Amino acid sequence: MRLGCQRPARHRPWLPLLGLLLAWGLCCPPGATALDKVKVRLMWVHQAQFAGFYLAQDQGLYQQAGLEVELMPANPHGHGPLEELGQGECDFAMGWLAEALIKRAQGLPLVHLAQLVQRPASLIVTFQDSGLSDPKSLDGQRVGLWQGHAAAAPRAMFRGLDIRVNEIRQGSSIAPFLSRAVDAASAMLYNEIHMLYQAGVDQEELNIFDLGKLGLAFPEDGIYAHENTWHNNPDLCRRFIQATLEGWRLAFKEPEVALAATMKRVDDSRLASNQAHQRWMLKVMSQIITERVGLEKMGELDPQGLALAGELLFKHGFLPRAIPNGAFCVPAWQKP
Amino acid sequence: MTAIARLRPHWLRLRTRFTVFVLAGVGLISLAMALLTYHGSSQALLAARQEHLMAFARSQAWELARSLGQVSGAARNLSTFLEVWHPANSEEAMALLRHHLQEAPKVYGMALAYAPFAFDSRQRFYAPYIYRSSQGFKELNLDSPTYDYLAQDWFLIPNQLQNPNWAEPYFDEGGGEVLMTTYSAPMVKNGQVLGVATADVDLERLGREVAGLAVGQRGYAFLITKQGTFLAAPEESWVMRETFFSLAEALQRPDMRALGQRMVRGSSGLVKVTDWRSGRPAWLAFVPVPGPGWSLGVMAPEDEVLAPVVSLAHQQTLWAMGGLAALVLVVWWMMVRLTEPLHHLVAAARRLAGGDLSTHVEDVRPGDEVGDLAQSFNLMVDDLKRYVQELTFTTKAKERIESELDLARQIQQSVLPRTYPPFPDRSEFDLFAQSLPAREVGGDFYDFFFIDPDHLGLVMADVSGKGVPAALFMTVARTLIKTAAQHHPEPLKAINEVNAQIIPDNEMCMFVTVFYGVYGIKTGQLRYVSAGHPSPLLRRAGGQVEQLPRAQGLALGIMDDLRLEMGRINLEVGDTLLVFTDGLDEAINQDNQMFGLGRVGQWLAQALPNDAPQMLDDLIANWRGFTGPVEQFDDLTLLLFRRRQ
Known part of the structure; x- marks a missing residue:
């Protein structure tokens, strides 16, 4: 039985390490340029909501982009990922547009690099x-x-x-x-x-x-960075976003591979989840990420969504003004 | 024999046939009975096994509830105690925890988690935790920036409900570091929740206990929470991660989902399912675990549930086969006993057919049908023997009589003149006579003799009756006629004399018809009497045939006066006279037609004028040709006389 075959990887904790070492050894011959190390804070515990990141990591897309990425799941009870951007605990973080707008209005200088979820869920x-x-x-x-x-x-x-x-x-x-x-x-x-x-x-x-149908159609999962990161190293940001979006495209093309990558992390984290659930989640993610933009324009933030969120949050007193000041959206998602 | 040969022979011998039929009949009945018994007993056994399975599940659920009762009891005791007693400091609180944990060996760890500022108005969080580890009890404070205990299920739910609660299984990272489930009892004071007291259950241990439940060889038990999450499962990887419904989803089994809903809603029942592990039919008994409201499932493969039924069926089959084998032996032995005497009978019959009349069936016990048959056979052989002896005797007697008759015939024939020509020195006439008696000895006779050198006597007689008496009477009559002829030249006188001599001594009332003629050789005249005898036929030299004029007269031996008349006729040279007895013209053929004088006359008219013997042979051949296979009834005697000079 497939479900029964998933052995928790905690019995072999050295295996992922060994895999990484092997991959590093194969892809990076001695003398290759050193990889840029980046830390990424996801929004939640490991699940198919982040399958694109997993594939980008597992399939060497980050490495090809000259990145060594550490994907950090969020603690549902801990600090918000965007706050960690401000504290410099990570280079990139996932967050929802509404929260990002509020955080920026509160003085956290973060920039929007790419929008993943187009339709509120x-x-x-x-x-x-x-x-x-x-x-x-x-x-x-x-x-x-x-x-x-x-x-x-x-x-x-x-x-x-x-x-x-x-x-x-x-x-x-x-x-x-x-x-x-x-x-x-x-x-x-x-x-x-x-x-x-x-x-x-x-x-x-x-x-x-x-909530989307009740007039609160805020775009949700997006990828953010501190504006310093963007200013100092836009190329790094672009490489990270492009590789991540490529990972998502791969995930939608090879859902079973994406599922396996997800389940590996679920198992390692000893989460109370199962494959049937992750399969469902990946299916929904595929719909809400590609809606409106398809695979090609994946990552684009709907200006109408941004405007609606700004207006509503301003109207209800969450924001001092409807439009974020300065350059909030930076086109890291666009292919150069 | 031909009727039997036409019947199709049996394929099998009697023994084999009987055995096969008995075996088939008894076998079919046994099979039907076995099926009925199997059905009935399997139903009863299945019901009993189902009841057993259900009872087992129920008792295990109670056992589990009792065991969990220790855990929940520990937390409840603690919370109740803390509702009335407030520890002065953390040392006291920890000591209290340690004490309670020591008292509850089934509890993995215990915590006291206070609501914000409830333990100490200056301290927001306070949550001491103590748990068992390989190095003994370990103490922890759950209050950490990464472990927001206020939002954990084990705190949040009892806090909100103000009721104890069993949490869903979780891996307690930052806490006990094991897969566990937690019972939390809120401490309520004046309607306010001060915090919760918890007791943890190590799910690995619980899983081992549930997995250790002996459910046959391939059966297993599992435990699910109110959400359907596996607490204990046959597959370790299911625990905490899979729910009954996620399995149903992955396996696309809507029936399983419906079943799971019954289970998590606290129903109990026994259902036949397709085991989601083996894919084989199984029986699932499920009962709620009192207390936490979990559901314990006990899965038993149907073939194991039915194993006693199957073994019963095997046993029954073996017994039935053994019984049938014994029956075959008994039937075979019986058939051997039954058919053995028949073999003796067959052998005896063959010996009998071979002519052994002394054969007997000896070793067949009487008293039953075969014994009767043997007895009848023996009786038949005895009868046959007696019959054959009688037949032999009769045949011998007959043979003797026949030989004697043959002798009599020879004697009789010898007394009649049989030579041809009878008188070689007399060329004036041609004469021959022949007699064919109907039985061995006949009553007809003929004679011819010279009375004197110029007169020839011709006699043709027919004695009444046949056989020996007639022959004897004939001999007497012949002698008398010959003697009388010597004394009386006149035929009329001679015959009257003979009659006069016969009458007195004729006690047997026999009579004889006689034609007696005296032929004058010189004159060619025939004088004759016919005492009740048919008139001879005459063929003139010219070819025409006539019957001699009839001369009146009765047969000899009837009365004194024969009223004889004497006839006279002149024979010319070449005339042929045929004298005969009624055996000639009164002989009948198959169609009951008489040969008749007409045919005799016809023959005589057409016959070639050969020598007398040849002509008689020709007539006899003609006569036989007419009568065909019809047995000769009367003597046939013929005499042919032809004048030559």
Whole structure:
């Protein structure tokens, strides 16, 4: 059985290292130019949401771009990745547009290098039997919200609806929602919705509020850097973004390879996830990343999305002005 | 014989046939009974095994609940205690934890996690944790920038619900560093949650316990949470990572998903499923584990569940085959016993057919049908023997009589003049006579003799009756006629005399018809009497045929007065006289037609004037040609006389 065959790699912790050494030995003959070391903070624990990064790393795309990339999963309970950019803990970080706009308005000089997720996948779910059948009914309820990057859009929605909810800090688990410790929970189309399905909850048992359809169509996953990084080494940024986008193109072309690369990291991290879930996630990612832009213009930020996010966040008081000051978007995603 | 030869022979001998038929019949009945028994017993056994499986699952779930009760009890005790007693400092708190952990051997680790500022109004977080390691108890503070315990399920859920909760399995990185699940009991004071007291279960240990449940040889047990997540599974990699529903999704098994929903919703049941590991039919018993609300599943391959049924069926088959083999032996032995006497009978019959009349079937016990047959056979042989003896005797007697009759015939023939020519020195006439008796000895006779040198007597007689008496009477009559002829030249007188001599001594009332003629050689005149005898036929030299004028007269031996008349006729040279008895004209053929005087006359008219013997032979041949295969009924005696000079 395929599922049963996945042995946790912790039994052989030296194996990835050995693989890296081998790859390095093969691709970089002695005397080759030294690779630029970069640290990348992902948005979440290892999962298919980042499959393009994994393939770029595993298939040597970063190496070909002269990069030695360290992909760091996020701690769902820890600091936000964008904050780490400010603290210099990483060179590149993933973040959502709304959060990035707020952070920049708050004085963190970050620049947008590439937009991955074009269509919002943020949802809020309630159980049908709870009677919470429209967003307004969330008033006064316990609502699980991720802190940081994901909180802006729902908070904007609550303010738009003029309701107050009891925010409960949500982690990577759906157990609080399932055990009714919260009345509503944040969910991603590519993640929690399917986790609920894998916990035996049928779609018919849920009310799903799609934030995108409720007028909060904020573009989500993007890649950011400190503006100093961009100014000092735009070539490095371009090489990183191009290799990453190439990794995504490869992931959509070879989903099984992407899945294997994902599962390897899931196994290594001893995460409570499985292949069926990651396969689902990769499928959804393929849809929301290529929507509007296709494979060629992948990485482009929709100006309308940017404008909408700015306006809404300004309207609800998250931003002092609707348009970010200075050069927020830099065309690192464009092929030279 | 031909009727039997036309029948198709049997393929098999009686023994084999009988054995095969009995075996087939009994075999079929046994098979039907075995199938019925198998069906019935398999149903009963299956029901019993299912009940057993269900009971096993239930007892194991209770056992598990009892074991987990220790864990949850430890945390509950701690939380209850802390609701009324507040540790003064962290040392006291840690000592309390250590004490509780020592008391609960099934608990891997215990924590006290306080809500912000609940332990100490100056301290935001406080969460001491103690767990077992290979180096003994280890202590930790869970409060760290990377381990936000307030957002962990084990804190958040009981905190929100104000109720104890079993967390989903997780790898406790930064905590116990093992795959675990945690029971958390909130400490509630005045409606406020002060924090939670937790107790951890090492899932590897739990997995070993569940995996250690003996479910046959290939069966297994598994444990899933309320979310369907595997806590214990036959595949180690499923634990924590796979849920019952993710397996169903990967295997595209909607039935499994529906089953999982029943399980996580606390149902219990027994269902037949296709085992998702082996792909073979299996029985799954599932029961909720009281307390955490998990579901314990016990999977038993159907062939193992049915193993006793199958072994029962094997046993039954073996017994049935053994029984059939014994039956074959018994039937064969019986058939040998039954057919052995038949073989004796067949051999005896063959000996009998070979002519051995002394044969007997000796060693067949009487009392049954075959014994009766043997007895009947012996009786038949005895009867046959007696019959053959009688037949032999009768044949011998007949042979003796026949030889005697043959002798009588020879004697009788010898007394009749048989030579040709009868009188070689007399050339005036041609004369020959012949007699064909119907039986060995006849009653007809003829005679011719010279009364004096110029007169020739011709006699033709037919005695009533046949055989020896008639022959004897004939001899008497012949002698009497010959004697009387010597005394009386006149035929009429001579015959009357003979009658006068016969009448007195004729007690047997025999009679004789006689034609007696005296031929004058010089004159050519024939004087004759016919005492009840048919008139001879005469063929004139010219060829015309006539019957001698009839002379009246009765047969001799009937009455004294014969009322005889005497006839006279002159024979010319070449005239031929045929004297005969009624055996000639009254002989009949197959169509019951008489030969008749007409045919005799016809023959006489057309016959070539040969010597008398040749002519008689020709007539006899003609006569035989007419009668064909019809047995001669009456004596036939013929006399031919022709005048030559």
